[in-house]
Amino acid sequence: MTDAAPRLHALVEQLLGVPLPVRVRAWDGSQAGPPDAPTLVVRNRRALRRLLFKPGELGLARAWVAGDLGIEGDLYHALDLLSGLVWERGDDARGLAQALRDPQFRAAALGLLRMAGLPLPPAPPREEVRRTRHHHTRHTDRRAISHHYDVGNDFYEIVLGPSMVYSCAYWPAPGATLEQAQHDKLELVCRKLALKPDQRLLDVGCGWGSMAVHAAREHGVRVVGITLSQEQAAYARKRVADAGLTDRIEIRVQDYRDVTDGPYDAISSIGMAEHVGAEKYLEYASGLYDLLKPGGLLLNHQIARRPERDESAYELDGFIDAYVFPDGELAPLGTTVTQLERAGFEVRDVESLREHYALTLRRWVARLDDDWQRAVRLSGPGRARVWRLYMAACAVAFERNRIGVNQVLAVRAPESGDSGMPLRSRTWN
Incomplete structure (x- = not known):
């Protein structure tokens, strides 16, 4: 058989109801689709089996991680073209998951599979995390964090560079260095918190210590x-x-729920609250509130998703949840602000850094690509493919305004109502 690609291309277009914007090359060498577009490489029939038995994003992710699917050409362009079919289902197209469940598609695809005599679907790649629901106990949170962050410090040095900051940088210009942009982000946080010598700072989710070192060295806290x-x-x-x-500086292996040695003058939480979970978020916010002295400041730096018209219909991202951030949950910005206020905080400033995160992710992907073979040796090919896809896809998601990232500055205002904040609070600009 040397016509797999034309058959797949035509079938997908027919079922989606819109042109397939990428070229397809199948395992038999056949090709179909726009000649100048990025190419979706279907390396074997196993990729179809994964999609048939797990329609939608998770099936695609499994095929990518296992190496059954690949992309040739500009990865960002390909993800941008495919995003409308995978993530942004509109009225004029049914969406990939729905199309893959269509009996007509399944019958035709199964016909391709029968020619090869292939059995039932393969097991998911070993990089996939299996869970039943989001518990967010101390045990499950520790396990989830270990899955993501204990890939190996050498691997993260490749991706993040010497700064070892694993959150959105703050770019003075697109052509700035990653190191300068990360330095500027840490300084931005310190200035928003108005840190002064000998104050006590709690850095929740301190990562590899970048914020702690910067704050102690540059601001004497x-x-x-x-x-x-x-x-x-x-x-x-x-x-x-x-x-x-x-x-x-003291670095502890400790759950935020177990910190009892307040009060602190300030708290930074940078890229950590995404791991808390909706059910535990008020507990998280209330715990940080209790750890601050009156007049103390919290800087909460957190990724946000766009709200759904019907929030009860919100579903977690299949790929991210299964391979990247198990038990991670994104909330709309308004929900986060409301929960902080419910905990007692007065929210004083909100700043969006959405475009900054897109730039940051593109730099991380470039660093990974530049040292790809070493990254594969350190983490394994499946894990390296996970990180490349998730960072590139997230860059596109930030660029297309599917997700955002915000710094929320809040104060534990004293009972007198005097927040201690200056009349023109944006002194950090």
């Missing part, structure tokens, strides 16, 4: 950084020692 990742903690402690800041 005393920092407690907490993480659930043993590998991160070991790396952060070494950085603290190398910087000569062991008298000012």
Whole structure:
């Protein structure tokens, strides 16, 4: 058989009701579709089996991670073209998951499979995390964090560079270096928190210690950084020692729910709240409120999704949830602000950094591509493919305004109502 690609291309277009914007090359060498478009490479029939038995995003993810599917050409362009079919289903197209469940498609695709005598679907790639629901207990949170962050510090050094900051940078211009942009982000957080020498800062989800080191070195504060990742903690402690800041920084492997040594003057939570979960978010916000002294400031840096018209119909992202951030949950910005206010905080400032995260992710992907073979040796080919796809897809999602990222500055205002904030609070600009 040397006509698999034309048959697949025509079938998908017929079922979706719109032209397929990418070229397809199948396992038999056949090709179909726009000649100048990025090419979706279907390397074997196993890719079809994955899609047939798990229609939609998760089936695509399994095929990608296993190496059954690939993309040749501009990865971002391909994801941008496909996003309308996979993520942004409109009135003029049924969407991939719905099309893959269509009896006509399944009958035709199964016909292709029968010619090869292929059996039932293969097992999911070993990189996939299996779970039943989002519990967000101390045990499940620790396991989820370990899955994502204990890939290996050497792997993260490839992706993140010397700054080892795994959150949105703050770009002075698109051509700036990643190191400068990450330095500027850490300084932005410190300035928003109005840090002063010898104040106590709690850094929730401290990662590899970048914020703690910057705040102690540049602003003279005393920092407690907490993480659930043993590998991160070991790396952060070494950085603290190398910087000569062991008298000012303590790194703990500790759940945020177990911190009891307040009050703190300020709290930074940068890229951590996405792991908290909707059911636990008020507990998280209330716990941080209780750890602050009156007049203390919280800087909550968090990715947000767009609200659904019917929030009860919201479903978690199949690929991200299964391969990247198990038990991670994104909430709309309005929900986050409401929960912070319910906990007692007064929200004083909200700043969107959406475009900044798109730039950051593109730099991370470039670094991964530049040292791809070493990354594969360190993490395995499946895990490296997971990180490449998730970072590139997220860059496109930020660019298309499917998701955003926001810094929310909030204060634990005293009972007197005097927040202590200056009349013109944006002194950090």
